[in-house]
Amino acid sequence: MVDPKTVLWGQTIAYTFYCLAIMAVVAWFAYKVTRKGNEKPFPKALFWTFFAFLVILGVSLHIVTHETIPWKAMDLKRHKIVADREFTIAVVGHEFKLPARPMIIKKGEVVRFTVTSDDLTYGFGLFRPDSSMLFQMQVLPGHKNDILWRFDRLGRYTLRSTEYSGWKGLRMTVPDAVEVVE
Amino acid sequence: MKFTETLLQGEQGLFKPDSLTPMQKMTLRFVVVGLVYYAFAIIEGMIMRVFEVVHLPFVTEKQFYAILTAHPLVGIFGSTYSIVFGAFLFLVPFLMKKPLWSLRLGHWTFGLVAGGTFVFWFAGFLSHYSPLYTLYWPLPADFSQFSVGGGIFFIAGIALVMAGAALFVINVFKTITYTPPGRDKQPAGALLGSALGLSGIRNLFRKEKKEHLVSLPVAAIARGSVDMALNTTVILFTGVLILVYMVGHVLGFDLKHSGIDALLYKNWFWWGLDLIADGLVLVFVAGAWYLLATLITGKKLFMENIARAALFVELVVSWTVWSHHLMSDQAQPGILKLVSGEMVTAFELITQGLAFAITLITLWNARPLKMTHPLKFLFGGLLGFALAVPAGIMQADLGLNRILHNTQWVVGPHVHVAILVGLTMTLYAAVYLLLPVLTNGAKLWSDKLANVHFWCHLLGGIGMGAFMGMAGLQGMLRRTLYFEGEFRPYMILAALSGALLLVAFLAFFLNIVMTVGLRGVIGIFLPAKLKTRDLLPGSK
Numbered sequence: 001m002v003d004p005k006t007v008l009w010g011q012t013i014a015y016t017f018y019c020l021a022i023m024a025v026v027a028w029f030a031y032k033v034t035r036k037g038n039e040k041p042f043p044k045a046l047f048w049t050f051f052a053f054l055v056i057l058g059v060s061l062h063i064v065t066h067e068t069i070p071w072k073a074m075d076l077k078r079h080k081i082v083a084d085r086e087f088t089i090a091v092v093g094h095e096f097k098l099p100a101r102p103m104i105i106k107k108g109e110v111v112r113f114t115v116t117s118d119d120l121t122y123g124f125g126l127f128r129p130d131s132s133m134l135f136q137m138q139v140l141p142g143h144k145n146d147i148l149w150r151f152d153r154l155g156r157y158t159l160r161s162t163e164y165s166g167w168k169g170l171r172m173t174v175p176d177a178v179e180v181v182e
Numbered sequence: 183m184k185f186t187e188t189l190l191q192g193e194q195g196l197f198k199p200d201s202l203t204p205m206q207k208m209t210l211r212f213v214v215v216g217l218v219y220y221a222f223a224i225i226e227g228m229i230m231r232v233f234e235v236v237h238l239p240f241v242t243e244k245q246f247y248a249i250l251t252a253h254p255l256v257g258i259f260g261s262t263y264s265i266v267f268g269a270f271l272f273l274v275p276f277l278m279k280k281p282l283w284s285l286r287l288g289h290w291t292f293g294l295v296a297g298g299t300f301v302f303w304f305a306g307f308l309s310h311y312s313p314l315y316t317l318y319w320p321l322p323a324d325f326s327q328f329s330v331g332g333g334i335f336f337i338a339g340i341a342l343v344m345a346g347a348a349l350f351v352i353n354v355f356k357t358i359t360y361t362p363p364g365r366d367k368q369p370a371g372a373l374l375g376s377a378l379g380l381s382g383i384r385n386l387f388r389k390e391k392k393e394h395l396v397s398l399p400v401a402a403i404a405r406g407s408v409d410m411a412l413n414t415t416v417i418l419f420t421g422v423l424i425l426v427y428m429v430g431h432v433l434g435f436d437l438k439h440s441g442i443d444a445l446l447y448k449n450w451f452w453w454g455l456d457l458i459a460d461g462l463v464l465v466f467v468a469g470a471w472y473l474l475a476t477l478i479t480g481k482k483l484f485m486e487n488i489a490r491a492a493l494f495v496e497l498v499v500s501w502t503v504w505s506h507h508l509m510s511d512q513a514q515p516g517i518l519k520l521v522s523g524e525m526v527t528a529f530e531l532i533t534q535g536l537a538f539a540i541t542l543i544t545l546w547n548a549r550p551l552k553m554t555h556p557l558k559f560l561f562g563g564l565l566g567f568a569l570a571v572p573a574g575i576m577q578a579d580l581g582l583n584r585i586l587h588n589t590q591w592v593v594g595p596h597v598h599v600a601i602l603v604g605l606t607m608t609l610y611a612a613v614y615l616l617l618p619v620l621t622n623g624a625k626l627w628s629d630k631l632a633n634v635h636f637w638c639h640l641l642g643g644i645g646m647g648a649f650m651g652m653a654g655l656q657g658m659l660r661r662t663l664y665f666e667g668e669f670r671p672y673m674i675l676a677a678l679s680g681a682l683l684l685v686a687f688l689a690f691f692l693n694i695v696m697t698v699g700l701r702g703v704i705g706i707f708l709p710a711k712l713k714t715r716d717l718l719p720g721s722k
Contacts, residue, residue, distance in 0.1 A: 004585045008655050011576060015595075019569055019648075026565045029542055030553070037549035047485065047539060054535040058528035062579055069581030076516050076580070121318040121444060123588060125659075131668045132657035135584050136510060140444045141320070143513035162588045164314055164661040166327040167244045171665075 001070045001150040004134060071135070071149065078148040083112035091139055092118040094169040096159060102179040110150045117141040122169070123162025126178055128155065136162040151180045188627065192699030197624035199705025205272060205281075205717045206620050208288050210706045212268025213613065213620075215296045217691070219260030220606075222303065224687050226253050231646075231677040234663075235670060243663060247312035250661065252303050254315045257601065258458065259343045260299035265609050266466060267291055267350050269616070270403050272717065273473070274357050277400050280365070281715040283356035291346045291353070298342025305335035314661065317420065319447040320439035323427035334428050337421045344414045344421070351411045354403060358396065369395070377404035379494035382487075398483060398490055402469020405497045409461035412501075416454025420447075445513050452507040460530060461500030463605060465493055467567065468537035470608050474560050475541045477615060479548035489540050496533040503527045509583035519580055527578040534571050538564055555632045559611035562640050566603025569644065570596050573651070586654065593660045594650025594676075602683065603643040610639075610690070617697070622719065627696035635690040642682030649676040 066072055074081065085105060090097040105111050115124045117139045124145070125136030134157060139145045159177035161169055191197075202210070226249045232238060233246055241249075271291070275282045282288060305311060309332020313322040322333065358377050359370035375381045376395040385391045396404070423442070430437045472483050483489055505522035508514040541564060551557060573595040577586045586592065614632070617624060626632060653672035658664070695703065712719060 007582070008585060011582065012655055015573070015576065018572060022568045023565065026561055026568065029546070030558075030561045033545050033549050033551045033557075034553050035550055037546070041547050042484065042543045044485070047543065050539050051532070051536065054532045058531045058575070061575065062524045062528065065579050065581040071584055072579075072581035075584070076520075119439070120321055120324065121448075127657060130657075133585055133589065133659075136587060137584075138508075138511045138587075140448070140511060140513055142440055142443060143445055145512045147512060160659075162659055162662075163318070164247075164316075164321075166321060166324060167247055167312065168327055170243060170663055 001152050002068075003153065005132060007069060074148055074150070078112070078146065081110065081148055083148060084109040086112045086114065089113060089115045089124070090118065091115060091122050091124075091161075094120075094161075094165060094172055096161075096172070096174055096177075098159075098174065098177060101174070102156065102176050105151050105178060105180045107154055107180055107182055108150070108152060110148060112146055112148050114144060114146040115139045116144065120165045120169075121163055122165050122172070123160075125160050125162035126157040127160055128157060138163055154180050154182065156180075188696050188699065190699050190701055192702045193625045193627040193697050195699075197621050197698040197702040199702055199708065200711045201622050201719055202706070202710060203712050203714055203716055203719055204285055204710040205275070205715075206622070207706055207710045208285065208292065209268040209272040209620055212264045212271070212292055214703065214706060215292070216261045216264030216268065217694070219256050219264060219299060221687065221691070223253055223257040223261055224684055226256070228677075228680055228684055231673070231680040234673040235677050237663070237665075242310075244310040244312065246663065247314070248306045248310040251312040251314050252306040255340070256299060256303055259295065259340075260303070262601075262605065262609070263295055263343070263347065264292075265613070267295065267346075269609075269612055270466075271350070271353060272616075272620070274354055274400055274403055276717055277397050278358060280357070280360075280362045281717070283353055283360050285715070287349050287353045291349045294342050294346030294349065298339045298344075298346060300339070301342060302336045302339025305332050305339060308332060309336075311336045317424070317451065319442055319444045319451075320427075322424045323431075323437075323439060325428075325431050330428050330431050334425065334432075337425050337428070341418060341421050344418045347410055347414045351407045351414070354407045358400065358404060374404075377401050378408065379405065379490065379497070382490055382494065394490070398486055398493075399469045399473040401490060402465055402472065402493050405493055406462035406465035406469065408497060409457040409465065409500055413454050413457035413462070416450065416457070420451060420454070445511065448508060448511065449504065449514075453501075453504040456504045456507070457500055460503050460527075461497065463600075464500070464530065464534060464537075465496050467563070467605060467608050468493060468496070468534070470612060471537060471541040471560065471564065472544075474556060474608075474611055474615065475544040478554070478557055478560070479544060479551065481544065481548045484540050484543040484547060488536065492533050492536045492540075495529070499526055499529045499533060503530070506578035506583075509578065509580055510587040523578055524580060528575060531571060531575050534567055538568060554614075555626075555629075555636070556611045556615035558636050559607045559614060562636065563604055563606075563608030563611060565640075566599055566605070566607055566643065569647070570600035570604055573599070588659055588661065589654035590650040590658045590660055590672075591654030594654055595647045598650065599643060599647035603640065603647070606643075607639065610635075619718070621698065624697050624702075627693050631689045631693040635686050635693065638682045638686035638689065642679045642684075642686060645679030645682065646676050649673075649679060 087099055087103050119141055122139040123136055124139050126134040135149055137145060137147045156176045157178040159174040161172035230249055233241055271282060271288050309329040311328050311332040359373050361368045373395050377400060381392060427437050472489060476483055502522055503526050505518040506527045509519055509523050576582055577592055649672050653669045658669040
């Protein structure tokens with residue numbers, strides 16, 4: 001499965017390019033409006049072309065991500081997918097109750113994490129040693145909160161609550177909570 | 183004039199508070215209070231910016247989160263609502279060419295918003311009540327972490343602001359539809375239909391199109407006010423719910439939190455809050471852009487009917503996008519995430535994109551224009567939304583949300599660039615444009631300071647959003663304190679950018695004080711000497 005870091009790099013490049021382009025366009029516009037023009041009104045055809053571009057962009061973005069980001073389709077169909085391994089985690093009183101520590105996963109396995117909360121809204125996120133995020137989900141009390149993930153790379157991951165649950169939850173971090181082995 | 187003389191009397195002594203009508207005074211009071219609360223937000227914002235670099239010894243972690251809770255509420259309700267209410271309570275009667283329906287209601291709105299903001303800010307300051315503005319159930323009622331007394335006053339303060347907002351909505355719609363004494367009866371139903379866009383829809387099916395009775399900026403204000411009314415209802419209801427638990431706790435009853443479903447609450451809460459963020463903000467801003475473009479150029483708006491239709495579409499879209507806040511909530515139905523969260527949300531690219539293009543083309547068709555301060559800040563506002571809306575569309579994607587939700591990406595390139603660059607620069611454009619009208623000819627003290635204000639605000643706002651976004655892409659979460667110095671280089675750069683925003687505000691603040699003078703600022707709050715319902719002195 002494509003690494004989320006790769007997806008984020010793609011987003012970084014695309015968004016940076018877009019930002020530089022739009023800043024240049026607005027700056028150019030701001031310069032040109034102070035200059036005398038050729039008195040021809042702005043062609044409506046260009047306006048409608050821009051409108052069509054916005055529609056195509058809005059529609060295509062989500063189709064492209066559906067086809068290129070594997071965890072998106074996997075998440076939508078997760079109730080139909082049988083996981084290779086399952087972990088059930090409870091959260092209460094700002095503490096994660098893990099079935100094992102670390103939770104051992106074999107490289108290539110599709111794993112389901114089912115997390116429940118008995119009191120507040122928390123988050124469930126796995127982070128690499130460099131603090132970058134692998135994935136996250138919200139954990140709502142009174143509901144089953146599950147996520148399916150395929151682990152293709154060896155490594156250890158820290159578990160952190162990704163949602164604010166009051167000052168008592170500021171240190172809801174479990175180092176090396178997950179280990180992916182051969 | 184010497185500096186101290188100007189500080190007291192204003193630039194060339196031109197600002198005479200005694201010459202102001204009651205309407206002008208009310209509007210200027212809203213603006214002054216709005217700027218005071220902006221100062222609160224920016225100072226507390228800088229405290230947090232520095233805290234993210236190095237934990238300050240005189241600020242506790244609880245205090246940090248109390249500041250984080252109050253910060254967006256002071257910024258939106260205290261500052262933005264004040265400035266917007268002041269501007270619109272002046273502009274609606276101005277554009278409808280009749281007096282405001284009720285000046286008294288306007289004063290009540292002013293008092294409730296200003297007072298309510300101070301109540302919740304002070305409650306948070308003293309008690310460190312800090313469930314954050316998101317109020318995710320059952321955190322607001324978690325009395326093992328938060329003071330119930332502080333919470334009661336906090337929620338009461340929010341309720342006061344909502345009451346002020348409700349009175350504003352009533353005043354706007356009554357002003358649009360009522361007949362002033364001594365005038366021919368106005369067609370209330372038709373005016374309301376035009377303001378809301380119903381007559382525009384009927385026009386689609388008519389061979390002979392009926393003229394719009396209400397100007398486009400007033401239509402924008404009316405439609406945004408629909409979202410404000412709905413949002414006010416949601417927040418008031420939510421506040422009452424939280425208060426029930428608080429009062430119960432005070433009386434010794436331990437009400438079960440599980441009586442309220444956290445997912446249903448979150449859906450209800452975000453439906454309501456998105457009526458601000460994806461509703462009235464976008465509609466009001468688009469209306470402001472159109473008004474600014476037509477006032478700056480003196481020309482008609484390009485493709486006005488399309489602009490009017492887009493405002494209506496945006497209103498309807500705002501009711502249906504809330505699921506983009508629940509993309510990482512696994513119990514949320516997938517169909518809602520796809521339709522509401524992704525597809526309908528993507529419509530905002532179209533509606534805001536159209537507003538952006540229509541405004542720019544209106545300016546283009548009026549070349550050459552002089553690069554005045556209002557025009558400069560209008561470009562800043564346009565750029566802000568051009569940067570922030572695509573950032574929002576990206577995070578409202580199921581695949582990307584999995585790795586972006588609750589990171590600094592959301593609050594950096596999206597929220598702060600939208601609010602600080604997009605929204606605030608649009609408001610500043612209106613302030614600079616309307617200043618001579620509202621003050622009966624006061625002259626801006628320093629153009630150089632206005633330029634410092636512009637560049638520092640633009641670069642600071644974009645810079646802060648960018649560095650927060652970079653940290654978010656590296657995995658830095660929002661609402662989280664780090665204790666090992668992770669992401670510090672990004673936070674240092676974000677803090678420096680925040681400092682630029684502070685410099686911008688100080689430049690603007692000094693410029694305004696020197697323009698109207700300290701006596702002028704005090705004079706704004708004294709009772710008006712002129713007894714008239716007219717907006718401007720001597721006008722009919």
